[in-house]
Amino acid sequence: MSQAQRDHETAVSWINSEIENLIRDIGKPNASAAATSAITLAFLLRVISDAEHRHFRDRIDQVYERHNAQLKGAA
Numbered sequence: 001m002s003q004a005q006r007d008h009e010t011a012v013s014w015i016n017s018e019i020e021n022l023i024r025d026i027g028k029p030n031a032s033a034a035a036t037s038a039i040t041l042a043f044l045l046r047v048i049s050d051a052e053h054r055h056f057r058d059r060i061d062q063v064y065e066r067h068n069a070q071l072k073g074a075a
């Protein structure tokens with residue numbers, strides 16, 4: 001495995017971990033800050049592609065959509 005592949009694998013693993021933390025912390029102030037930062041940093045360092053950047057951003061949006069739908073359902 002090349003260094004670029006290892007960097008990519010590490011970044012994706014880190015981003016997925018931060019998204020999991022977001023899911024646990026949803027509703028708290030700045031819950032998405034770490035995930036958003038990880039995605040942005042990985043993109044700026046060019047270890048994830050533009051398509052992956054959009055995919056991870058969409059995942060964060062989906063987490064919030066599910067959370068907001070649950071809040072509306074509970075109200």
